[in-house]
Amino acid sequence: MYAQMVKSTGTLKTREEMDERERAFQDRIDAGEKIEPQDWMPEGYRKTLIRQIGQHAHSEIVGQLPEGNWITRAPTLERKAILLAKVQDEAGHGLYLYCAAETLGVSRDEMTEKLHDGKMKYSSIFNYPTLTWADIGAVGWLVDGAAIMNQVALQRTSYGPYSRAMVRICKEESFHQRQGYSIMMTMAAGTPEQKRMAQDALDRLWYPSLMMFGPSDKDSVHSAQSMAWKIKVSTNDELRQKFVDQTVPQAEYLGLTIPDEKLDWNEAKGGYDFSEPDWQEFHDVLAGNGPCNADRMSARRTAWEDGAWYRDGLVAHANKRAAQRMAAE
Amino acid sequence: MSSEWPLWEVFIRGQHGLNHRHVGSLHAPDAEMAIKNARDVYTRRNEGVSIWVVPSNQITASVPSEKGPMFEPSKSKIYRHPTFYDIPDDVGHM
Numbered sequence: 140m141y142a143q144m145v146k147s148t149g150t151l152k153t154r155e156e157m158d159e160r161e162r163a164f165q166d167r168i169d170a171g172e173k174i175e176p177q178d179w180m181p182e183g184y185r186k187t188l189i190r191q192i193g194q195h196a197h198s199e200i201v202g203q204l205p206e207g208n209w210i211t212r213a214p215t216l217e218r219k220a221i222l223l224a225k226v227q228d229e230a231g232h233g234l235y236l237y238c239a240a241e242t243l244g245v246s247r248d249e250m251t252e253k254l255h256d257g258k259m260k261y262s263s264i265f266n267y268p269t270l271t272w273a274d275i276g277a278v279g280w281l282v283d284g285a286a287i288m289n290q291v292a293l294q295r296t297s298y299g300p301y302s303r304a305m306v307r308i309c310k311e312e313s314f315h316q317r318q319g320y321s322i323m324m325t326m327a328a329g330t331p332e333q334k335r336m337a338q339d340a341l342d343r344l345w346y347p348s349l350m351m352f353g354p355s356d357k358d359s360v361h362s363a364q365s366m367a368w369k370i371k372v373s374t375n376d377e378l379r380q381k382f383v384d385q386t387v388p389q390a391e392y393l394g395l396t397i398p399d400e401k402l403d404w405n406e407a408k409g410g411y412d413f414s415e416p417d418w419q420e421f422h423d424v425l426a427g428n429g430p431c432n433a434d435r436m437s438a439r440r441t442a443w444e445d446g447a448w449y450r451d452g453l454v455a456h457a458n459k460r461a462a463q464r465m466a467a468e
Numbered sequence: 469m470s471s472e473w474p475l476w477e478v479f480i481r482g483q484h485g486l487n488h489r490h491v492g493s494l495h496a497p498d499a500e501m502a503i504k505n506a507r508d509v510y511t512r513r514n515e516g517v518s519i520w521v522v523p524s525n526q527i528t529a530s531v532p533s534e535k536g537p538m539f540e541p542s543k544s545k546i547y548r549h550p551t552f553y554d555i556p557d558d559v560g561h562m
Contacts, residue, residue, distance in 0.1 A: 231509050238492055246472055307492075450473070450497075453497040454471055
């Protein structure tokens with residue numbers, strides 16, 4: 140549902156090292172102005188944005204797969220309708236983001252091909268499986284919760300079309316988190332077996348959710364330039380801390396235990412102390428070795444290839460109709 | 469063959485809104501499909517009662533670098549706004 144470890148093109152320059160156009164550009168960003176597609180921008184800004192927005196878009200699209208897994212097996216018709224609506228939203232969010240990226244001079248098909256060729260990434264979280272219905276609750280609560288944390292901040296990003304896509308997405312996404320928490324409340328208040336399933340989902344998805352914010356600031360090599368350009372507006376650790384502080388009381392309300400023995404309220408900093416996720420696992424998953432990487436990519440490639448005749452058919456039909464109209468005029 | 473679907477700009481008139489407003493863009497093979505896709509992508513929550521779609525390449529835009537001279541003339545004409553005129557309270561609402 141968003142981007143991690145986006146490589147930033149261009150090294151951070153001091154004002155003296157910038158040329159006149161770069162300085163004027165940085166001044167606009169510092170003044171909080173939005174950059175629009177036709178404005179001049181440094182090549183590195185453009186490339187970094189394409190990478191980040193593209194990765195964000197891919198995450199929305201691939202993110203449909205773990206949830207789509209449960210549409211046919213939702214426990215009630217109402218839950219099924221809700222899950223369908225949520226998955227449809229994710230498709231919409233992907234489309235808003237692809238359009239935002241396209242204003243930077245890259246085509247949607249190009250980005251799709253890069254994803255399929257393994258040259259672009261999506262969030263590590265979607266390489267984990269959804270094993271039980273409780274996972275659908277935990278995904279909405281934790282994964283969408285983490286995504287919202289990041290996306291609310293990104294509404295202030297410097298690139299106009301990206302910022303506007305975020306505003307739209309944030310408006311819609313709150314429903315995603317709440318429906319997830321609603322599933323968790325039902326499960327946690329259900330039979331002992333259901334409560335055990337809810338706890339199990341939290342146990343498995345807690346650390347992968349923390350990983351969604353990307354590596355610790357001290358290891359985050361790409362942040363400085365992206366922060367200066369306001370492509371990123373909060374650091375990984377800031378957002379992760381906010382997420383933990385927000386989520387712990389919600390888990391307590393459910394009567395579930397966060398799987399972290401070191402979790403403890405720190406009065407001095409006004410937030411929780413908590414254990415870092417296993418960063419080795421994070422890098423392994425990003426490198427393609429997570430539990431579901433191969434499945435996700437093959438599902439995307441199959442959908443693309445199997446849909447080719449349909450896309451082409453519609454173009455052929457549109458061309459035929461256009462020719463007929465020309466002839467009639 | 470695989471040619472990419474062209475881009476369309478989408479305008480929606482909201483329930484209580486007066487004008488169609490630009491909401492974003494999308495790809496579609498023709499105008500008819502663009503309307504259908506716009507329904508699915510941009511009105512999932514009752515946002516609209518009417519949709520316009522326009523091929524993106526048919527839009528002509530003002531030049532951003534000329535926005536100074538383009539819009540400056542209206543900036544200096546503050547007498548076009550009602551607040552420019554002081555009307556005594558005794559006159560009542562105007």
